[in-house]
Amino acid sequence: MDASENLVTDFIIEINEYEQEVINSMRNILYKVIYNYNISKKSTALAKNDNTDIEIIKMFFAVKKIEGLSDSSLIAYKTELESLFSKINKSIKDIATNDVRYYLAISSKTASSVTLNNKRRILCTFFKFLEQEEYIIKNPMTRIKQIKEEKKIKAPFTSDELEKIRESCIDERDEALVEFLYSTGCRISEACGVDIEDIAFDKNEVKVFGKGKKERIVYINARAKIKIKNYIQERSCGPLFITCKRANGKYERLNSNSLRMIFNKIGKRAGIKNCHPHKMRRTMATKALRSGMKLDEVQKILGHEDIQTTTIYAETDMQDVKRKHEHLF
Incomplete structure (x- = not known):
């Protein structure tokens, strides 16, 4: 020292x-x-x-x-x-x-x-x-401890908010995006990378590439499948989420920022504050855990390397406590 x-x-x-x-x-x-x-x-x-x-x-x-x-x-x-x-x-x-x-x-x-x-x-x-790599002998970060953070429980969308979001969709792409994110729990970066060929409609499965380009399987429910099919119509290959207008004679894949902006606009029309795609991921994870899905199963769906990351979604909020208390009587 x-x-x-x-x-x-x-x-x-x-x-x-x-x-x-x-x-x-x-x-x-x-x-x-x-x-x-x-x-x-x-x-x-x-x-x-x-x-x-x-x-x-x-x-x-x-x-x-x-x-x-x-x-x-x-x-x-x-x-x-x-x-x-x-x-x-x-x-x-x-x-x-x-x-x-x-x-x-x-x-x-x-x-x-x-x-x-x-x-x-x-x-x-x-x-x-x-x-x-032996560029340095002594690591200056060894004694730099993690900074204590204020612990805040981030709430998922309520059932009412989810319905408002659905009602605020103005086209088939909006509907497909909302249901895809809710059903799969995908990160927005994963959603923009999905191709139509990655979707196995007969199995209700979607192949996605997460962090570190690691492949995993996520699942779509019946509602999401219908909305996606309505959106892609006759398209059988290429990017799932594309631009509305052609550029250089073809439709372009939407990037993460574009999809995020589309979702944020849906939230504004719904009158919901702090409406962003990752909150849909949190909503899916919270619903899965409250429905009885095991923590390690949710971890696999979300693509978390460390199960400790998944436990964030298992934090009990006061509304959940209230709901369970009401079931006692």
Whole structure:
């Protein structure tokens, strides 16, 4: 532990009687104040990334691309690393734990705990890669602990909201999208990648490619099957969700942002706040669990690597408690 970290530790011990929220704020302030000091003044001369840094970063993204990281995730990693290097003017090999703490401390002024943990997760992945590939000897993220988040239970759509969404669809594509998302519990990125050939109508099954381009089977119910067939009509191949107008003589596949905008517009017409596609995924998962489906079965449908991710949907909200209480009498 270096001198500056000792200073922070001693300071925290002295203010230990304060509430945890105050201690956290004071610690962040202290990290920011002492960042420019090596107990004596710390040099702030800019250190440009050398060619080695550039090659390391290129290698990192090449490996992640090969591992199947999605384009949106790669963009998120790029944005985060650019943000780090803009605040910490050091070569990659010289970045220490205190530098990362300083970066997270200044980020905490405008970022939520969830966002800070996302930043921490990306940096952990990056520096773990550097350590494994022996670009660095010491991983600066080893002592950076997860930030405590305020636990909020995110509610699914209610039955009334779901019906309002259905009533607010203005064409067959809207209807197919709503029922597909509700029945399968797919991520919006998975939905935009589905081809008509991926749907086995006789088995009510759909082949999708999730994170890491991993293939899995999801299921459509009778209502979704009808709406999808009404939408595709005579089409027998190609993208499931397409543009309304031709471009260069053909219909184009809708991307994630386009499908998200379509769904958001449906929500606005329905008068529902916070209406987004992922909430439909949550609704499907919650309904499945409340109907008695096992947690590991829901995990397989949703395509979660870690079952702990699935347990988020098993959180009991007060409406569920109330419903079960009413059934007692």
